Amino acid sequence: MCSVLEYLSLDDSSQEKWTFYYFLLSWGAELGNGMIQTITGPMQPYLAYNLDTNTSTINLVWTLGFIGFLIGSVLTSSIFTKHLYTGKRKLILMFFILLMTGLSTLAIPFADNLPFLLFVRFLQFLGYGIFLTGDSIMIVFTLGPEKSRPFINALHFFISIGFLLGTFIVQPFIPEVRDKVCRSNTGTLANQTLEAQTPILPEDFTNSSDSVDAIKLSDVVAEDPNLNVIDTVMGLQSIAWPFIISAAWCMLVSFGFLFLAFSGLQMPQYYDENTNTKHKPESRQKLKGVRRNMFLGLIILFFALSGAVIRVFQSMSTTFALCGPLELDAHRAALTDSFYSCGMCLGRLASIALATRFLPSTLLCGSTVFCLTASILLLALAPHFYISLYLGEAVMGFFVSWQFGTGFSWTSYHMNITGFLSSIFFIGLGIGSLSSPPLAGYLFTINPMSVLYLVTAMVFVQAITVLSLRIISRQDKKPEHTCQEIEKL
Template sequence: MENSSKDTKDSEFQDSDMKKSKTSGWVVALVATISLARISHGLFISITGPTLLFLAENTNSDVTQVSAMFSGRSVGCLVGAACFSAVVNRFTKFQPLLSLGIGLGLNGVVMLITPFLTSLAGLVVVTTIGGLMFGYLDAGMQAVYLKLWGEEASRPYIQSFHFGFSVGALLAPIIAAPFLAMANAEGDAGTTCPGDIDVFTTAMTHANETTTAIPPANINPISWAFVIIGVYTLLISIVLSGLALCHVENKVQTRHVVSTESRPEDSIKDLWVFFLPLCVYYFCCVSSEMVYQGYIYSVSLCSSLRFTVSQANWLTTVFWTGFGIGRGSGIITSNFFKPSTIIIADLIGTTTIMTTMSIWGEQAPILTWIVTFIHGLCVATLYSSGVSWASQVTNMAGTYIFVFAVGGTLGAFSMMPAGGALFEQNPFSVMYLITGSCAANIVAFAMMNVVAGRMRRKKESMTSGDLSNKTKGNSNLGFEDEHQTRTKL
């Protein structure tokens, strides 16, 4: 009897271990697929930087006109994030993963058709649709992590999610480089700084020497960069949709049932004051990232720094390298430090280094290299740490997940054109704009802490009040019971 009971227990343990290993496999598959999908997001956002002149030429417009697609993309991001929140709020049994796979597939189609558009209006519309899908996917994938693992356990997953974006953003210029070199050799690409005739007369000869494949003459070589990214995105969308059809969310959630997000959502009446500084925070952190990575190439080339084309290209790579290291290290540091600690360190780092750049940057070109790396390193974890920090204050996994996109979209929508206007006047003035944004973010985060502290004290007072009322009710009930007993006697 004892041997049979022991054998039964051993078999139960073995079955339990097998179930855990199977569940671990689903966790790895889900996280890996979402990370690969996030890489496609970085490719989608970053590829328009080095190919902007190609898109302008394709649509027979100048750079100022074709930049309207950035505004369309920003609006699309905001609407997409809001759509996800609305869908989650409307349908309580909504399983988002399948819709994320379909949305990712649409993003792949957008990338495939973008290089073949010859109408500026068509380009803006298609880019807006891509932004719509990007915003939906960005909010949805973060919501999946928060829902499955809760606020605390999801921190490394949120960091890995944003790390994937930096990998894609770093890969996009690398993918485009050989095709840009081919186009440059064929005379299809070129640009000028304000007031100059042509600063791109220096060809990328090293890239030309290593290029052997020549695409068909009727297709601009740069188109192949979009095709590669589009095909990659479509493949990942198929994998993500397959996981959704396998109900991977339910299989993962059964293992992490203890840490899943189960807090009820607070009323917007109690949260709108908190959301205001939160939106300002994301306005500043996104604008300081987007404006720097979008203009540092042109600033280094067209300001008194007068970098060469090769140096400016490497400078962009240095930024994305620091950015990738920052987000990669965030996966580890989020396990040991609170989100507020990471945010404070990042804010001090970005503000200090950008102030240094504003004061001495034009006189010391070597400083530009150092500032670019450190700024990318520090700004990298501001977004993801902000998500984890806000989730400590209230449940952000459902209706309110779009709030992060509101501030970020407004920052990209308004500050990119502002940077362009300053660039036309004095290229180096863009650095002053970024410095101001970093300093303003310190104020925004301070206000976030003040409002969050008030909310916490209010909840504690309400909780203590409810407990005292219950205690008082119980004591009265005991008195009434005792009185009834005496009356009966």
């Protein structure tokens, strides 16, 4: 606590306590938000199996989810500082939203049809979008654009801890039904194993216009009474328990915001109600006119590509390892998410320290170069060696993890982002996140390797985007300053 408060240099003891408790709650809540996202990826093939649908269709949970995320982010950026002008109101909103996120997560494994599953997923990510946007605004609003840099990265570090914990939570509850689930999710394995695992069909049926891939799994293997059964734990399907655990965490943490709202502690405030600085402005380079608009357009594209890459791995890692060229068993396939999330966790931990020593533009350039290298290595080696898949995803996760927090800080250096402008990050992130999983799922049903080609292409475009952003922002006369340089002025 002392090191955090010494860095913040807050004079008022009430503000110090508020800041300390807020960060504890914020990090706990974002850990929960990370868990609810990552558990969906490994459990996705089994949700599809329960609903008798395929990979490209079940990936719509990401599309509907991030439509909700976009709506929540835009709404929050419009009202959070303009209408919720007291700390109490902001905290009460965050309590209700996190509680709603937990309840919607709880409903996901019990959805008995696809429309209801998509609806609760929409509500889940509506809450996630509102909370993440509000949390990010709150940090910059209370600390300012310079001091908030490591704390923005810390926020995303705890999301990545949630990613990692989620992969461990799902491991004990994963059913060992690889062939059955893969045949339900895609026609790729169906063609390879159909002769060994399905009854001989009448000739007139096989010559009909209906393809074998379109046959319902329950019809093809009706003779096997255990095929449609996923193990139960305490009377519930095993795949429901990761959702129950993460939902309970979110609901528990939500009440902390309610208690803090009525604690009587004072919230620190860097900006006034009209988002004008109350303190001496920190050294910043403001972009104006055409260059400002170009920067905003490119940063939206950058975040769209970043979100797209992250969601492809979150939605398809287990499916690729399970049903792709490696054909790993269920538990080894789920480890791909563990390696990826571990890489993200370590990367965001490293970025907290790096954010105080390097410029955001420098960190972002380094991130894209290493991501491009990792994507090429995955393309070359991952189809042949499972160790290469594990390590490649860990490296990709490590370097892609810097991108959101660093891009957020880079933009806050050039313009005030505590008002409506804060939504640009989440609009870009949401657009990429809602579009890439269905596209990746569709390409996977054609050829599993298409997923890795898609990732490589997106990272290549992202690298060009970052280069363009750097050229635009470097045209200013004054150089950017690190936190240490600012303190010496």
